[in-house]
Amino acid sequence: MWSQNLAVLAFLGLISIVFGILDGDPVEWARHGYLVKVIGKAANGKGKACTGAIISGNFILTSPECVWDPEIEQNIEEFAILTSLRTYSRRLMGLLLMKTEKWAVLRIKEIDSSVLCPPPPQPPRVLRMNIVPSLTKQVMIDVTENDILYSKCYLLGFKTEDPDKFYGQKKVYRLDLNPLKEPRYGEDLYHSKIDDGFTACYEDVGSPLICNTLEKGTMVVGLFKSLNHLVPDNATELTTPESTIEAACSNAYEMNFDFIVNDERFLKLIEDHGISSYVNAYKACGFMNSDDEA
Numbered sequence: 221m222w223s224q225n226l227a228v229l230a231f232l233g234l235i236s237i238v239f240g241i242l243d244g245d246p247v248e249w250a251r252h253g254y255l256v257k258v259i260g261k262a263a264n265g266k267g268k269a270c271t272g273a274i275i276s277g278n279f280i281l282t283s284p285e286c287v288w289d290p291e292i293e294q295n296i297e298e299f300a301i302l303t304s305l306r307t308y309s310r311r312l313m314g315l316l317l318m319k320t321e322k323w324a325v326l327r328i329k330e331i332d333s334s335v336l337c338p339p340p341p342q343p344p345r346v347l348r349m350n351i352v353p354s355l356t357k358q359v360m361i362d363v364t365e366n367d368i369l370y371s372k373c374y375l376l377g378f379k380t381e382d383p384d385k386f387y388g389q390k391k392v393y394r395l396d397l398n399p400l401k402e403p404r405y406g407e408d409l410y411h412s413k414i415d416d417g418f419t420a421c422y423e424d425v426g427s428p429l430i431c432n433t434l435e436k437g438t439m440v441v442g443l444f445k446s447l448n449h450l451v452p453d454n455a456t457e458l459t460t461p462e463s464t465i466e467a468a469c470s471n472a473y474e475m476n477f478d479f480i481v482n483d484e485r486f487l488k489l490i491e492d493h494g495i496s497s498y499v500n501a502y503k504a505c506g507f508m509n510s511d512d513e514a
Contacts, residue, residue: 244393249304253345255376256303258282260296262289270426273347277497280326283426283443287324322478337504344505348439350481353499363481373397373431377424409476421469429477442479447472
């Protein structure tokens with residue numbers, strides 16, 4: 221554990237300027253313990269900061285943008301994971317396990333299901349997906365586009381307070397989203413209009429899009445990917461990286477999301493690399509009933 225903490229601290233020293241959620245409704249990180257910070261070491265020696273979520277005892281879900289180094293056009297392989305798990309470890313090491321065009325999964329040392337699923341009234345610290353596990357066969361709950369477009373959805377991210385100290389910021393904000401809109405012609409991204417500056421920013425890439433579906437429950441259905449923004453009138457006066465980044469986010473009018481539900485590759489990933497951990501977490505957190513355990 222000591223050597224792992226030293227390695228994580230080395231990653232944290234690489235972070236420069238980062239920006240997370242600019243505004244939203246404050247919530248307790250401990251009440252959303254699945255939310256994590258993901259920090260990778262890029263080729264230029266700097267840390268690349270993103271957001272992710274715990275989806276099983278040994279899997280972290282995040283965006284493919286978080287694991288890609290554009291300077292050398294290669295994947296980042298090693299990551300520091302910052303959690304809110306006081307009784308376990310706030311700092312974990314993660315390794316890239318799989319990357320697709322819409323999502324990436326990092327592997328961590330397994331977190332015991334007793335940590336992920338504390339007794340009530342504490343909420344689970346693992347985020348539910350649309351996959352019901354068992355030791356014999358995994359079943360994917362079909363989530364349609366209409367299920368999501370007519371659901372109430374929200375996004376969680378870390379509040380920007382000091383752009384130089386992303387790793388130490390513990391304030392989490394919730395954004396209750398405007399209704400999601402289907403992709404425009406020729407696109408594959410879903411959109412949500414931004415009101416009153418309640419928006420995510422660049423280090424929220426990989427934040428889970430969580431929807432309360434009417435018939436299929438609350439689950440992660442997508443990941444925050446990018447912003448559509450206007451060029452500010454004072455763009456030529458923005459002389460620092462901080463002002464440029466914040467202006468780009470504060471002038472955004474729309475958030476973009478990748479949908480990740482109904483992807484058969486998740487089933488194979490779980491079966492090949494983490495079935496027992498996935499089943500244990502879902503049973504302990506009450507995400508499956510007795511019929512699912514057969």
